[in-house]
Amino acid sequence: MVGIAAGKTWSRIGPEVAPTDSAASGVWTLQELAENAAAGTWPAPFVPGYIFFGAISPSAGDAGTSTFTNIPQDAVDLVIYTRLILNSGQNNSRLVIVPNSTSITNNEFQLQVNQPGTSVGGNTTVNAATGTKAMSYQYAAASSETSESVSTIFNYSSTTKEKTIFTEGSNVANNSDTSGTPSWSTTQLASIGSTAITSLSFVNEAGSTYGNYMDHAFAIYGVGTAV
Amino acid sequence: MSDFEEIEQITLSSNAASISFTSIPQTYKNLQVSCQLRVDATSFPYGTKSNVFINGDTTSTNYNQFGQYIARSGTSSASQGKVRQNTFTIVGAASNSDANLMGYTRLTFNNYSAAFKKTGYYQMTAFKDLNNNGQYSDTGLWNWRNGAAITSLTFTGESGNLLSGSSISIYGMKG
Numbered sequence: 001m002v003g004i005a006a007g008k009t010w011s012r013i014g015p016e017v018a019p020t021d022s023a024a025s026g027v028w029t030l031q032e033l034a035e036n037a038a039a040g041t042w043p044a045p046f047v048p049g050y051i052f053f054g055a056i057s058p059s060a061g062d063a064g065t066s067t068f069t070n071i072p073q074d075a076v077d078l079v080i081y082t083r084l085i086l087n088s089g090q091n092n093s094r095l096v097i098v099p100n101s102t103s104i105t106n107n108e109f110q111l112q113v114n115q116p117g118t119s120v121g122g123n124t125t126v127n128a129a130t131g132t133k134a135m136s137y138q139y140a141a142a143s144s145e146t147s148e149s150v151s152t153i154f155n156y157s158s159t160t161k162e163k164t165i166f167t168e169g170s171n172v173a174n175n176s177d178t179s180g181t182p183s184w185s186t187t188q189l190a191s192i193g194s195t196a197i198t199s200l201s202f203v204n205e206a207g208s209t210y211g212n213y214m215d216h217a218f219a220i221y222g223v224g225t226a227v
Numbered sequence: 228m229s230d231f232e233e234i235e236q237i238t239l240s241s242n243a244a245s246i247s248f249t250s251i252p253q254t255y256k257n258l259q260v261s262c263q264l265r266v267d268a269t270s271f272p273y274g275t276k277s278n279v280f281i282n283g284d285t286t287s288t289n290y291n292q293f294g295q296y297i298a299r300s301g302t303s304s305a306s307q308g309k310v311r312q313n314t315f316t317i318v319g320a321a322s323n324s325d326a327n328l329m330g331y332t333r334l335t336f337n338n339y340s341a342a343f344k345k346t347g348y349y350q351m352t353a354f355k356d357l358n359n360n361g362q363y364s365d366t367g368l369w370n371w372r373n374g375a376a377i378t379s380l381t382f383t384g385e386s387g388n389l390l391s392g393s394s395i396s397i398y399g400m401k402g
Contacts, residue, residue, distance in 0.1 A: 188354045194327050
């Protein structure tokens with residue numbers, strides 16, 4: 001470029017600072033913008049929709065808590081997919097979803113329907129619970145089998161509204177019979193009140209280990225525009 | 228651009244009889260709707276519902292709703308039962324619910340622009356207060372016995388206004 005170059009330590013507009021996906025300071029040419037955008041190093045506006053926020057993939061043998069921090073606050077709802085294998089035996093342990101803490105708190109209110117039957121059509125259990133047993137969770141499947149759930153946390157980013165999580169999930173005893181525990185539940189996250197949710201922990205309550213590595217065992221998405 | 232994007236969000240800054248989305252674009256395959264409502268009524272949960280009207284059709288017998296609910300009134304044990312009705316309704320928090328509580332619902336409108344009768348899935352949940360005194364949750368499906376493309380949605384408090392702070396977002400899914 002002819003003339004006084006920009007972006008140099010001796011230029012009139014200061015030193016060059018590399019852009020990131022969240023900020024770009026200084027003066028940039030359209031060519032530089034295009035190059036950085038193509039490289040994924042240019043801040044993109046938040047487009048409300050269904051946005052992948054990130055995932056955690058615990059290793060086989062892990063028993064510890066998995067925590068997703070710095071959850072973006074741009075969306076209104078969070079959708080969380082979990083799929084995992086626990087070495088505890090069917091229904092002998094629970095994976096608990098805990099907001100803004102790395103350990104199970106308490107003071108939650110829950111309604112739950114589940115069907116821990118030995119065959120399809122078994123009895124349905126209806127629970128209304130409080131305290132630590134009222135957290136949003138899913139039961140382990142039989143060893144080497146998968147349990148899955150999908151949860152929605154409504155209004156997670158609000159600083160004025162209470163938070164509710166709705167979870168549907170199921171596990172199986174094995175692939176050759178009809179035994180399983182489908183369930184759905186709704187939990188009022190009273191322990192955090194109207195505080196925005198900025199982190200989520202996935203706590204293996206009984207300390208059981210994960211049976212297999214599962215890519216993106218916990219995946220988190222943001223939906224819509226924060227209210 | 229996204230394959231799942233927000234079309235419109237309406238949040239009430241004051242009490243209103245309804246929230247309406249008109250001129251819904253026909254350029255998506257499916258719609259999802261996320262609702263958070265408070266209703267100016269106190270008979271939680273069955274008296275704090277909002278009607279859902281498609282294309283301005285307020286004839287209740289044109290709708291069906293089937294589901295399974297679980298409910299708890301006061302500190303009593305929870306009970307469950309079936310939902311089978313000739314209306315399309317979703318739950319809101321009550322006007323005497325604790326402040327900042329909302330009733331939440333997620334709805335799907337699959338193939339909403341196609342020329343056949345419409346159906347979709349719903350999940351709804353609400354809590355009466357923060358003292359464990361009342362809860363409601365319900366999952367199931369709705370149908371509308373009409374083959375017209377869905378171009379508008381209206382949410383109207385069944386027995387009272389929708390209260391300030393109520394908010395509804397609609398999303399379009401390509402496919």
